[in-house]
Amino acid sequence: MPQPTHWKGKELPKVISGLFEVENGHQLEVARAHGAYATIGPKLFDRSQFEVITEVMDSGLRGRGGAGFPTGMKWSFVPRGGKPVYLVVNADEGEPGTFKDRLCMTRDPHLLLEGCICTGYALGVRTAYIYVRGEMLPQIRRLNQALKEAYAAGLLGENIGGSGYSLDIYIHRGAGAYICGEETGLINSLEGFKGQPRLKPPFPAISGAFASPTVVNNVETIMAVPKILMNGAKWYRQWGSDKSPGSKLFTISGDIGRPGVYEVPLGISYLDFFELAGGLQGDLLGCIPGGSSAPVLTAEETAKATMDYESLASLKSMLGSGAVTPFNTTRDPVRILETIARFYAHESCGQCTPCREGTGYVDRIVKKLAAGKGRDGDVELIKDLADRYEWTTICAFAPGAAWPVQSFVTKFRSHFLGYIDKNPEHAAGRDLVAHRPGAFW
Amino acid sequence: VTNPAPAPAVPALITINVDGKDHQVDPNQQLVDALNAIGTYTPTFCYHQDLKVAGNCRICLVETEGPRGFGLGISCHLRPAPGMKVRTPASSDVVKKARKGVMEFLLVNHPLDCPICDKAGECTLQEHYMNSGRHESRLDDDVGKNYKGGADHRFTDSKGDDRGGKSIDLGPTVVLDQERCILCDRCVRFMRDVAGTEQLQLAGRGDHAYITTFPGEKLDHEYDLNVTDICPVGALTGKHFRFQQRVWLLKKVESIAPDDSLGANLTIEYNNGKIWRIMPRRNPGVNKSWISNRTRLEYEKLGANRLIDGRINGAPVSVSAALVAAGKAIGAAKRIALVASGHLTTEDNAAILALADGLGGKAEVFGGSWLAVGKADGIARSGDPVANRKALNLLNIPDNLDTLAERASEFDTLVVFGNDLWAANAAQAAKLETIRERIVLSSWIDASVAKATIAIGIRCWAEVRGTMVNSQGRIQVLNACPVVASDQLEPAWQVACRLASYGGKPIPWIGESDAWKAAVARVPVFTGVTYRSIGPMGLLIQQAPAPAAAAKV
Numbered sequence: 001m002p003q004p005t006h007w008k009g010k011e012l013p014k015v016i017s018g019l020f021e022v023e024n025g026h027q028l029e030v031a032r033a034h035g036a037y038a039t040i041g042p043k044l045f046d047r048s049q050f051e052v053i054t055e056v057m058d059s060g061l062r063g064r065g066g067a068g069f070p071t072g073m074k075w076s077f078v079p080r081g082g083k084p085v086y087l088v089v090n091a092d093e094g095e096p097g098t099f100k101d102r103l104c105m106t107r108d109p110h111l112l113l114e115g116c117i118c119t120g121y122a123l124g125v126r127t128a129y130i131y132v133r134g135e136m137l138p139q140i141r142r143l144n145q146a147l148k149e150a151y152a153a154g155l156l157g158e159n160i161g162g163s164g165y166s167l168d169i170y171i172h173r174g175a176g177a178y179i180c181g182e183e184t185g186l187i188n189s190l191e192g193f194k195g196q197p198r199l200k201p202p203f204p205a206i207s208g209a210f211a212s213p214t215v216v217n218n219v220e221t222i223m224a225v226p227k228i229l230m231n232g233a234k235w236y237r238q239w240g241s242d243k244s245p246g247s248k249l250f251t252i253s254g255d256i257g258r259p260g261v262y263e264v265p266l267g268i269s270y271l272d273f274f275e276l277a278g279g280l281q282g283d284l285l286g287c288i289p290g291g292s293s294a295p296v297l298t299a300e301e302t303a304k305a306t307m308d309y310e311s312l313a314s315l316k317s318m319l320g321s322g323a324v325t326p327f328n329t330t331r332d333p334v335r336i337l338e339t340i341a342r343f344y345a346h347e348s349c350g351q352c353t354p355c356r357e358g359t360g361y362v363d364r365i366v367k368k369l370a371a372g373k374g375r376d377g378d379v380e381l382i383k384d385l386a387d388r389y390e391w392t393t394i395c396a397f398a399p400g401a402a403w404p405v406q407s408f409v410t411k412f413r414s415h416f417l418g419y420i421d422k423n424p425e426h427a428a429g430r431d432l433v434a435h436r437p438g439a440f441w
Numbered sequence: 442v443t444n445p446a447p448a449p450a451v452p453a454l455i456t457i458n459v460d461g462k463d464h465q466v467d468p469n470q471q472l473v474d475a476l477n478a479i480g481t482y483t484p485t486f487c488y489h490q491d492l493k494v495a496g497n498c499r500i501c502l503v504e505t506e507g508p509r510g511f512g513l514g515i516s517c518h519l520r521p522a523p524g525m526k527v528r529t530p531a532s533s534d535v536v537k538k539a540r541k542g543v544m545e546f547l548l549v550n551h552p553l554d555c556p557i558c559d560k561a562g563e564c565t566l567q568e569h570y571m572n573s574g575r576h577e578s579r580l581d582d583d584v585g586k587n588y589k590g591g592a593d594h595r596f597t598d599s600k601g602d603d604r605g606g607k608s609i610d611l612g613p614t615v616v617l618d619q620e621r622c623i624l625c626d627r628c629v630r631f632m633r634d635v636a637g638t639e640q641l642q643l644a645g646r647g648d649h650a651y652i653t654t655f656p657g658e659k660l661d662h663e664y665d666l667n668v669t670d671i672c673p674v675g676a677l678t679g680k681h682f683r684f685q686q687r688v689w690l691l692k693k694v695e696s697i698a699p700d701d702s703l704g705a706n707l708t709i710e711y712n713n714g715k716i717w718r719i720m721p722r723r724n725p726g727v728n729k730s731w732i733s734n735r736t737r738l739e740y741e742k743l744g745a746n747r748l749i750d751g752r753i754n755g756a757p758v759s760v761s762a763a764l765v766a767a768g769k770a771i772g773a774a775k776r777i778a779l780v781a782s783g784h785l786t787t788e789d790n791a792a793i794l795a796l797a798d799g800l801g802g803k804a805e806v807f808g809g810s811w812l813a814v815g816k817a818d819g820i821a822r823s824g825d826p827v828a829n830r831k832a833l834n835l836l837n838i839p840d841n842l843d844t845l846a847e848r849a850s851e852f853d854t855l856v857v858f859g860n861d862l863w864a865a866n867a868a869q870a871a872k873l874e875t876i877r878e879r880i881v882l883s884s885w886i887d888a889s890v891a892k893a894t895i896a897i898g899i900r901c902w903a904e905v906r907g908t909m910v911n912s913q914g915r916i917q918v919l920n921a922c923p924v925v926a927s928d929q930l931e932p933a934w935q936v937a938c939r940l941a942s943y944g945g946k947p948i949p950w951i952g953e954s955d956a957w958k959a960a961v962a963r964v965p966v967f968t969g970v971t972y973r974s975i976g977p978m979g980l981l982i983q984q985a986p987a988p989a990a991a992a993k994v
Binding site: 349388389 | 486512581624643645646650
């Protein structure tokens with residue numbers, strides 16, 4: 001079904017999704033006919049690296065992978081003149097509910113490659129890697145095809161377009177771990193180590209892949225760069241707010257009329273977005289606003305929220321990867337949390353104690369509770385355990401695993417208590433695993 | 442000669458603020474070490490001073506002040522900085538709650554088998570629980586533990602319950618109990634960064650992660666038993682010590698590795714008249730925290746095949762009878778060759794020199810070894826099996842066993858002190874068999890004892906107090922473990938004194954410190970050095986350039 005082009009009389013942005021509905025848009029010829037690689041020429045090479053970075057900084061582009069860190073600022077941290085700088089594109093899209101990068105790579109791989117060239121030029125990168133999630137085989141094939149075409153057309157390799165700038169891009173296939181989407185975990189995996197996040201500092205911008213300065217950016221972020229360079233920062237700022245400018249791809253699934261990927265300007269309300277995506281099915285109970293890590297919103301909070309970084313921060317949630325999952329009153333928050341808890345227990349890399357043991361512990365308690373064996377105090381216990389692994393680990397996985405737990409048991413407390421009441425012995429004393437100091441001696 | 446070597450310059454201290462109080466600390470260490478140094482107890486599991494920082498156990502969390510106020514950080518990864526403000530559980534409820542959480546998470550899947558665990562008593566997890574945990578369990582029986590372990594090694598108990606990976610044979614020396622593991626990954630880092638082979642690996646993810654070897658591969662390395670020391674729980678245990686002794690019963694004596702000239706620092710642990718194990722003793726300048734398996738298993742030789750009496754022409758006699766016979770032989774001898782040994786302490790060798798002096802012109806001292814010198818491994822061995830070679834050099838005892846073999850016909854009596862010449866080089870040693878009287882002092886019934894006309898048992902390295910000088914030129918002290926093979930045995934220096942009273946000028950020494958004073962009188966760089974001034978970390982002396990054999994490690 002074609003995407004809506006207008007909403008409430010305004011044209012919807014097509015910054016990233018411009019070629020999504022063009023037939024064979026992934027082929028170089030077709031893409032070029034629609035303006036692909038227009039920046040690879042004077043638009044890019046006549047500017048200094050500093051000017052490119054400033055342009056991106058002025059556009060206010062923020063990282064689209066989840067954390068929302070200003071892209072231009074990230075680039076400005078990279079030291080020059082020493083070790084080689086690496087660009088790593090994070091295409092290890094794994095956040096439950098998110099499937100935008102997959103579509104990007106399927107429909108418009110050339111825009112990604114063009115973005116790599118622009119970014120690589122700005123950062124003085126000689127070698128870039130695109131780390132693609134292992135399961136995305138069709139996308140990897142398509143990227144490789146695009147890469148072949150780009151090399152054949154002289155858009156990659158030595159001396160691109162006679163500019164004197166050279167760039168090689170390698171596609172690296174991941175091995176299927178959610179944690180490899182974390183930038184240092186990704187770098188470890190890229191280097192051939194186990195995909196476990198690294199201690200910071202040093203940050204990747206100083207010492208990342210192969211102990212060299214490394215910039216890790218999301219697919220969508222990189223794809224926005226050529227458009228910004230082509231049309232200017234001001235053009236990009238026509239959408240969104242001052243702190244959240246531009247447009248973003250949102251993926252919506254759940255109780256919605258037309259689940260899918262939509263590019264909308266930042267700052268529209270969630271309720272508007274639901275209408276754009278075919279309307280809600282049933283009565284809204286709650287909504288996960290930005291991927292499963294983001295704290296869930298109740299129906300009232302969803303009605304207040306707009307799709308930008310500040311609004312969700314004020315509701316103590318986050319825009320994350322832009323995976324919106326509304327669910328209606330026929331759904332059971334306990335079952336939803338059971339699924340989410342199982343996911344995080346399964347995907348914890350096993351490095352830091354609180355996350356490794358805590359996510360599994362919470363998973364087992366929620367599972368027990370959902371099986372009707374809950375006891376009084378379980379809800380408080382779950383919340384307390386999540387509090388204890390929230391900010392005590394190396395990477396942001398543990399907070400991401402704690403937020404849904406904390407928000408679900410707080411905001412849908414009555415549902416959890418209802419499950420506990422199903423256990424006829426819920427008020428009985430806790431049957432604790434024997435703990436008897438001195439029992440043996 | 443400047444002696445002893447000047448102490449390293451006192452590092453410039455900086456001021457940090459811990460729990461509202463200012464403290465002076467050395468900036469060249471991790472914050473956790475600084476905190477422990479100023480008496481703020483900070484537990485660690487994954488952190489080890491001689492390994493790379495991994496920062497995964499999270500028990501050392503503290504709050505430090507940053508641009509956005511106080512935030513949690515791990516003190517093992519932070520370094521003290523001037524003016525740094527640190528909050529520990531003593532002043533911060535956030536830290537207290539976080540650490541309590543870490544402790545709870547560590548214990549939630551840890552089996553309660555301390556009563557049958559070899560590590561109990563020296564288990565970091567147990568210690569920190571008793572020091573700073575002591576909370577009630579919140580683990581519901583319905584929730585249950587997740588016993589860790591790979592699919593290949595699940596153990597089912599007598600009730601039919603899954604208990605995780607238990608008693609997994611990792612290789613010739615180490616056994617792994619995966620369900621006890623707290624995944625600190627110290628062993629992985631040791632094998633990767635120190636031993637240089639990635640024989641141990643973390644497999645799996647989340648709370649199903651476990652330590653293992655590659656499929657079909659074994660953990661087999663000269664230093665692999667060190668992983669049992671650094672394991673903070675009882676997951677990795679050495680086959681030689683499993684189910685042998687409760688560790689709190691063991692009494693400890695500090696000594697030095699006798700089989701290598703680096704002189705790795707170690708502790709002899711004994712109980713009930715038996716030495717049960719040798720553990721490495723941390724010395725950052727020598728062996729860090731590591732000892733080789735060979736050194737560690739030296740204790741197995743201490744009770745085996747010992748020469749606990751004397752021999753005359755192969756027939757067992759008491760030690761004193763053998764002594765009398767040897768003394769008479771020396772008294773009657775015309776030309777005596779005394780062979781000093783780098784396997785004995787400096788004191789023993791000083792006694793040999795004193796004996797030679799008393800015998801006057803008819804005695805000549807030879808020294809050295811025919812044992813092959815290997816290469817330094819960069820961890821805890823220099824490769825030179827002659828532990829005290831440096832002291833022989835300092836005492837001006839020549840390295841001339843080949844000369845002795847050439848000139849064997851000049852002598853009618855040979856006295857070998859703790860130096861198994863026949864085992865080291867049988868062909869050369871055979872030339873010595875032309876010497877009529879061959880007196881051998883040895884701790885073991887070895888090849889030289891078999892060739893001796895008179896053999897006298899002496900105490901071995903673990904049973905004597907004395908000093909050795911390692912390949913770096915560091916004087917280190919051996920202490921005597923009270924467990925001895927036989928009451929009849931005496932240290933080599935004492936036997937030398939007794940022989941002197943028969944054949945030469947009596948040596949009026951009554952203790953090893955007298956022998957040490959004699960050594961000090963002979964070696965200028967020893968001047969002023971006493972057992973007390975050497976200290977537990979040894980004392981580095983400044984001296985002539987090292988001979989090639991004593992390679993720097």
